[in-house]
Amino acid sequence: MKPSLVLKMGQQLTMTPQLQQAIRLLQLSTLDLQQEIQEALDSNPMLERQEEGEDFDNADPLADNVELASTPAQEIPTVDTSYDEPATNMESLEQGEWNESIPNELPVDTAWEDVYQTSASSLPSNDDDDWDFTSRTSTGESLQSHLLWQLNLVPMSDTDKLIAVTLIDCINNQGYLEESIDEIVASFDPELDIEADEVEAVLHRLQHFEPAGVAARDLRECLLLQLRQLPADTEWLEQAKRLAGDYLELLASRDYSQLMRRMKLKEEELRDVIALIQSLNPRPGSQIEASEPEYVVPDVIVRKHNDRWLVELNQEAMPRLRVNPQYAGFVRRADSSADNTFMRNQLQEARWFIKSLQSRNETLMKVATQIVEHQRGFLEYGDEAMKPLVLHDIAEAVGMHESTISRVTTQKFMHTPRGIYELKYFFSSHVSTSEGGECSSTAIRAIIKKLVAAENAKKPLSDSKIAGLLEAQGIQVARRTVAKYRESLGIAPSSERKRLV
Structure with a gap:
């Protein structure tokens, strides 16, 4: 075959950078989107956040026909930093406010507090014994750090303290000792000559630490440790200790007839004993949480007004952005210098970013509106009135592909009078x-x-x-x-x- 040139015409879908950015922003959650917006604000000087209370610029920053060089640099308004002397007599201010005049010069090694009164009266002084910096600034406390803090208050020999630290390291987040006594003894240096009896004695001391039931080796021991720390006059305490120590398997299998026969208790008495055991915590380590709580920020708010369900975006979760008109005015169309090219590229990226955000909000509103339209019964009467709904139904209603609907409904939340739900919650077979x-x-x-x-x-x-x-x-x-x-x-x-x- 001879090589030849052939001219063909065809169409194909190309993923442009703008389309890729729009798809990526569409599938981000609210928290991830806020982080993405903050990174864009930090890297692009053309972008700025519309602060609350400011008048939004009605001029379309996305229009290509906007004359960017219409405002010469010399005509940019300047801010008047002068101010009038306040008419208030400084000597008549109330106690606690400044009543001194600012001197022109200060002596050497002069501290600010020696001349002026501080307004941060809530800050503690170094002499305040009640001030605990760690407790007021730390984000959380782990179970190990809590046990080590208690260990420092207990007088122990160096060997016992080494054993105690090793035991604390073997306690999991639920508060149970994961390693056996023999395994812990084998982990020490043979030259220390630590025996199992010493480890057992130190373990018994740790089991008196807070939270109650910590350092137990199984559920039976955990419950017994908590029961032993209850007051001696607690009702049904002895029966609860016997049940937890001897008949825990029967309690787990719900064999109440066997329990009543073996413990010689009536049904009402056994109920009270079980209630006492159920008041204990089978996972004592979970009382101390080191992780920070995660909050859900709704993207869409649904409310009922005049017998109509209204859908609106959560404006607090959607920051408003615009192109900085001052920086945009510095761009010259005919200038091909490196600085002007950089600013022109930054301006174009800012336009694309704002347009992608607007497209994301519009798509989210369309999908949320259709979901509310299909699930009016759920909003009115609850889960039992939920109608079957699949992605194809919404995609057909809004004229989009099912993959787009899947991206929109992933990690997006709707605030309704019945609570906050992920958009995927409204889809079911x-x-x-x-x-x-x-x-x-x-x-x-x-x-x-x-x-x-x-x-x-x-x-x-x-x-x-x-x-x-x-x-x-x-x-x-x-x-x-x-x-x-x-x-x-x-x-x-x-x-x-x-x-x-």
Whole structure:
């Protein structure tokens, strides 16, 4: 075959940098978007944040036909920094405010506090014994640091303190000792000649630390440690110690008849003993949290006004940006210098960034509006009125691809009168009903939760019984599907839900 030139015409979709930026901003959560905006503000001098209370510039910063060089540099208004002398007599100010005049010169080695009164009266002095810098500035405290702090208050020999530090390092976040005594003894240097009895003695001292039940080797020991620290006159204390020490397996299997027979207790008495044990904390280390709480910032706010559901963006979570008109006025169209080229590129990036943010907000509003339109029943009556909804339904309504809807609904939250929900929460599969209709899986979960809440605690409903009750309501669902929905709700099986009433 001879090589030849062929001219063809065709169309193809190209991912431009602007489109890539818009897609990336679209899938960011609110917190990630705020961080992205802050990075853009720090790196691009053409971008500025619209502060609250300022009049927003109505001129379109995205228009290409805006004359950037219309404001010469010499005509930029300057800020008048002069001010009039206040008419207030400084000598008549109240006590606690300045009543001195500022001298022109100060003596050498003069401190500010020697001449002027400080307004930061809330700051503590160095002589304040109650001031604890660590407790007021630290973000959190771990369980290990809390135990080490208590260890420093206990008189111990150097060897015992070494053993105690090693034991504290072996305690997990739940408060349990993960390593056995033999493994801890083997970890020490043989020259120290540390025996298992010494480690056991130090462990017993650590088990008296706060929180109660810490450094236990299993659940039985954890409960017994907490029971031993209760006052001696606590009602049913001895029976609770016996139950936790000898019959914990029967309590875990909900075999109440065996417990009553072996402990020789009546049903009401056994109920009180179990209530005392249930008041204990099986994970004592969880009382001390070192992590900071994570807050959810809603992207969309839904409220009802005059019998209509209104959808609006959370303006506090969406900072308003604009192109700095002063810096934009420095750009010259005919200038090809390096400085002017840099400013022109920064201006173009600022325009693209603002346009991508506007596109993100518009897409988010379209999707949220359609979700509210489909799920009016949920907003009015709750989970049981949730309708089946898939990504294709919203994509068809707004004229977008399903992948775009998936990006919009990921890590985006809606604030409703019923609470804050992720947008994906409103999407669910459907189950057929006996009348030929459809029921949302979210509504089925709500019904299952309602049935379990109203069941007899002595005879909890099995999955087969729940499936039968759902079928009586016209919802055709299999037993294994009920088990899957029950597990997703965090509801234990019927054998573990049995209680004494």
